[in-house]
Amino acid sequence: NAGVTQTPKFRILKIGQSMTLQCTQDMNHNYMYWYRQDPGMGLKLIYYSVGAGITDKGEVPNGYNVSRSTTEDFPLRLELAAPSQTSVYFCASSYSTSSSGNTIYFGEGSWLTVV
Amino acid sequence: TQLLEQSPQFLSIQEGENLTVYCNSSSVFSSLQWYRQEPGEGPVLLVTVVTGGEVKKLKRLTFQFGDARKDSSLHITAAQPGDTGLYLCAGAMGRRALTFGSGTRLQVQP
Numbered sequence: 001n002a003g004v005t006q007t008p009k010f011r012i013l014k015i016g017q018s019m020t021l022q023c024t025q026d027m028n029h030n031y032m033y034w035y036r037q038d039p040g041m042g043l044k045l046i047y048y049s050v051g052a053g054i055t056d057k058g059e060v061p062n063g064y065n066v067s068r069s070t071t072e073d074f075p076l077r078l079e080l081a082a083p084s085q086t087s088v089y090f091c092a093s094s095y096s097t098s099s100s101g102n103t104i105y106f107g108e109g110s111w112l113t114v115v
Numbered sequence: 116t117q118l119l120e121q122s123p124q125f126l127s128i129q130e131g132e133n134l135t136v137y138c139n140s141s142s143v144f145s146s147l148q149w150y151r152q153e154p155g156e157g158p159v160l161l162v163t164v165v166t167g168g169e170v171k172k173l174k175r176l177t178f179q180f181g182d183a184r185k186d187s188s189l190h191i192t193a194a195q196p197g198d199t200g201l202y203l204c205a206g207a208m209g210r211r212a213l214t215f216g217s218g219t220r221l222q223v224q225p
Contacts, residue, residue, distance in 0.1 A: 004157075033212055042121075042203055042215040043158070058212060090157050104148075104213060106157030 002026045006091045006107035013081040013114045021076040021110050023091030031094045032074040033058075033104070034066065036087040043090060049074055081114045088112070118142060119206055119216035127222040128194055136189045136219045138204035145207050147180055147187045152201040152218075194223045 004025045013019055025032065030051045035043035035058075045058030049068040063085060065077045074093075078085060091107040122137045138147070146165040150158035162171050164180035164187060171178045175198075177190040187204055201220050205213040 031212075035215070040218070040220065042119075042217040043205075044215070045212050048212045059214075092157070103160050103163075106159070108157055109155070 004091055004093055004105050004107040006089070006110050008110060009108070010111045011113070013078070013112065015081060015083065015114060017081050018077070018079050019081065019112075020078075021089055021091070021112075023074045023076065023107060024072050025074075025091075025093040025105070026072065027093060027095070027105065028071060029093035029095050029105075030071070031096065032068065033092040033094075034064070034074070034076045035090045035092065036060065036085075037090060037109075038087050046076065046089075078112075083114050086112060086114045118214045119204055121202075121204060121216040121219050123219060124217065125220050125222075127224065130195055130223055130225050131193050132223075134191050134194060134221070136191075136202055136221075137186070138188070138216050139186045140206060141185065142206070142208065143184050145184070145209065147184070147207070148205045148213065149178055149187070149189055150203040150205060152203060153199075158201075158203055191221075194221075196223045196225045199223050 007022045033048040034046040037043045044060045047066040049055045052071050055066050089110045092104045094102045094104045096102045119140050148163045149161045152158040162178045167182045167184045169180045175192045179188045201218045203218045204216040
């Protein structure tokens with residue numbers, strides 16, 4: 001049972017470098033999300049998508065870009081990495097909006113360090 | 116400004132003790148969820164509450180949604196070391212994505 005799969009698990013970037021965090025889900029969920037979690041803190045929403053071709057900004061979108069060309073994939077791109085982007089990144093998906101109590105399924109996280 | 120405030124931030128107790136974690140907001144939520152997150156893993160859903168005043172029980176865990184749907188509490192009876200983790204509340208407002216609280220880190224000593 002794959003669920004939500006994120007890669008890579010760990011990555012060290014130099015300031016100014018670019019990279020893409022990959023996320024794929026095999027549950028045919030419409031909604032997908034990217035959150036970041038700083039040490040000892042809760043999760044902050046970066047971007048989300050309600051379906052293929054549709055993306056929207058969350059609380060902390062600056063410095064990131066996303067695309068949703070298929071239902072399954074929702075990659076997160078960092079164009080010019082900065083130390084403030086050192087964090088743990090979680091991809092998640094759900095069948096529908098969470099207001100109706102739908103379960104959100106999270107990936108295992110991607111640990112990113114920018115030096 | 117955190118939309119959802121959790122308290123306490125940290126809690127270290129002995130096995131067998133009871134505890135309550137609070138999640139408060141000035142906003143009204145259509146539903147509220149509680150998650151537990153263990154080190155190196157993503158959050159896992161424990162419960163969803165959708166009706167004001169609703170109480171749900173999950174073994175030794177009791178969840179309550181405030182009458183005005185602005186706050187929630189999680190009560191653990193006779194805590195065990197396996198309850199150790201980061202507890203997160205998350206609120207849903209309309210079609211928006213979930214908003215997470217800052218979390219309560221619980222350590223249960225054997």
